[in-house]
Amino acid sequence: MARKPVIKAVNLSKYYQMVTTIVKALDKVNLEIYSGEFIIIFGQSGCGKSTLMSLFAGLDKPTSGEVFVRGENLAELNTLQLSKYRRTKIGMVFQQYNLVPNMTSLENVYLPLAFEGISRRRRIKRARNVLELIGIADIERHTSSELSGGQQQRVSIARAWVTSPWIVFADEPTGNLDSKSADEVLRLLKQLNQKSKRTVILISHNPEYLPYADRVVYLKDGKVIRISGKIKGATKRRKRSELESLQGVGKTAAQNLQKAGFENMLDIASAKEEDLAQVNGVSKKLAKLIRKEAQEIIVAREGFGEK
Ligand SMILES: Nc1ncnc2c1ncn2[C@@H]1O[C@H](COP(=O)(O)OP(=O)(O)OP(=O)(O)O)[C@@H](O)[C@H]1O
Ligand SMILES: [Mg+2]
Known part of the structure; x- marks a missing residue:
């Protein structure tokens, strides 16, 4: 893809x-x-x-x-x-x-x-x-x-x-x-x-x-x-993806997510569950979990949470 x-x-x-x-x-x-x-x-x-x-x-x-x-x-x-x-x-x-x-x-x-x-x-x-x-x-x-x-x-x-x-x-x-x-x-x-x-x-x-x-x-x-x-990420993609830090996302799923345009935490956090679930190696259940986890990471990273 x-x-x-x-x-x-x-x-x-x-x-x-x-x-x-x-x-x-x-x-x-x-x-x-x-x-x-x-x-x-x-x-x-x-x-x-x-x-x-x-x-x-x-x-x-x-x-x-x-x-x-x-x-x-x-x-x-x-x-x-x-x-x-x-x-x-x-x-x-x-x-x-x-x-x-x-x-x-x-x-x-x-x-x-x-x-x-x-x-x-x-x-x-x-x-x-x-x-x-x-x-x-x-x-x-x-x-x-x-x-x-x-x-x-x-x-x-x-x-x-x-x-x-x-x-x-x-x-x-x-x-x-x-x-x-x-x-x-x-x-x-x-x-x-x-x-x-x-x-x-x-x-x-x-x-x-x-x-x-x-x-x-x-x-x-x-x-x-x-x-x-140059388009960013073309070389970065070979490096370990930050998406691999999400629970249940192995190297292959991380690569598939990137290929599908979900490049980073923010992309996962703001995606629709059904779009994530269409990626090879991402089940509906995993899509739900990683979206929630990515949202929590974004909140922590950008300080949007309740302090
Ligand atoms: N509502 C309109 N009716 C007619 N011509 C328009 C209209 N809006 C834009 N144009 C024309 O379309 C062309 C592009 O306009 P646009 O505003 O996108 O340029 P721009 O690159 O943003 O310019 P600037 O740097 O001056 O802001 C111009 O020739 C402009 O006169
Ligand atoms: Mg203008």
């Missing part, structure tokens, strides 16, 4: 019909992004970066082509499933921060959890843990008007992180920041990506950031013209 991407574009196009012309904002893009990667979508203004992100995030519909998230076609999700996808599987960070102005940092961060049926007490705990993880616990009571741009962007990253999404998108997150704060935000995203193995897709036109990426996708006039860098 070939390794499965976390998100995939197949012949993805978005055209806008103008009065006399058609703008091809995206033109037959094919792209596969794997779990845990730090990807930069790079290109000049107007090349289609934000359009690609909107389609990946299910905020907009393609003219043709498809987006698959862990094998699931976004076009086949109903409205409810799509909004759940947006709320729980992806996190978004924008240039303008988009914080609710008169809420505190803590309230802004726990807001996304309000829709998930989590008690207020646990929401606050989780939000506090993420603020701490990001190093801004000291500003939890400040409203956004009392914060610098860099601080506001950290709060918005915390808000994107708090739901444990599969993918975090950041569209020009440093566009309004001075170069020092911008570097700090970039380093933070990279650290979070490395620590949690969560996929980060950063959109930028700034070549200075390219060294942060595992792979860079170069867009021009709506087309992918080049992809540089």
Whole structure:
């Protein structure tokens, strides 16, 4: 079984019909992004970066082509499933921060959890843990008007992180920041990506950031013209997998899980039981057990648990 991407574009196009012309904002893009990667979508203004992100995030519909998230076609999700996808599987960070102005940092961060049926007490705990993880616990009571741009962007990253999404998108997150704060935000995203193995897709036109990426996708006039860098894990896979530390998962099952796109603890924790159970050597019972165990490990690792 070939390794499965976390998100995939197949012949993805978005055209806008103008009065006399058609703008091809995206033109037959094919792209596969794997779990845990730090990807930069790079290109000049107007090349289609934000359009690609909107389609990946299910905020907009393609003219043709498809987006698959862990094998699931976004076009086949109903409205409810799509909004759940947006709320729980992806996190978004924008240039303008988009914080609710008169809420505190803590309230802004726990807001996304309000829709998930989590008690207020646990929401606050989780939000506090993420603020701490990001190093801004000291500003939890400040409203956004009392914060610098860099601080506001950290709060918005915390808000994107708090739901444990599969993918975090950041569209020009440093566009309004001075170069020092911008570097700090970039380093933070990279650290979070490395620590949690969560996929980060950063959109930028700034070549200075390219060294942060595992792979860079170069867009021009709506087309992918080049992809540089190496897919992480291609060599790592030969090493002992962290999945082998799960009870009942031997080397073969760990390899099969990786080949099926479940690369790390976070992937197992956020997978559906039935998808795990489809992997060779993983019974229904084992799928249930390892998912629970991986969730506990993630909670411990990211400090989401009750302290
Ligand atoms: N709603 C729309 N109607 C018409 N054209 C649009 C619309 N949205 C985007 N476009 C066009 O599609 C192309 C791609 O736009 P997009 O916003 O994706 O570019 P971008 O790479 O994000 O640019 P920037 O770096 O300036 O943010 C541009 O030519 C833009 O003018
Ligand atoms: Mg843009």
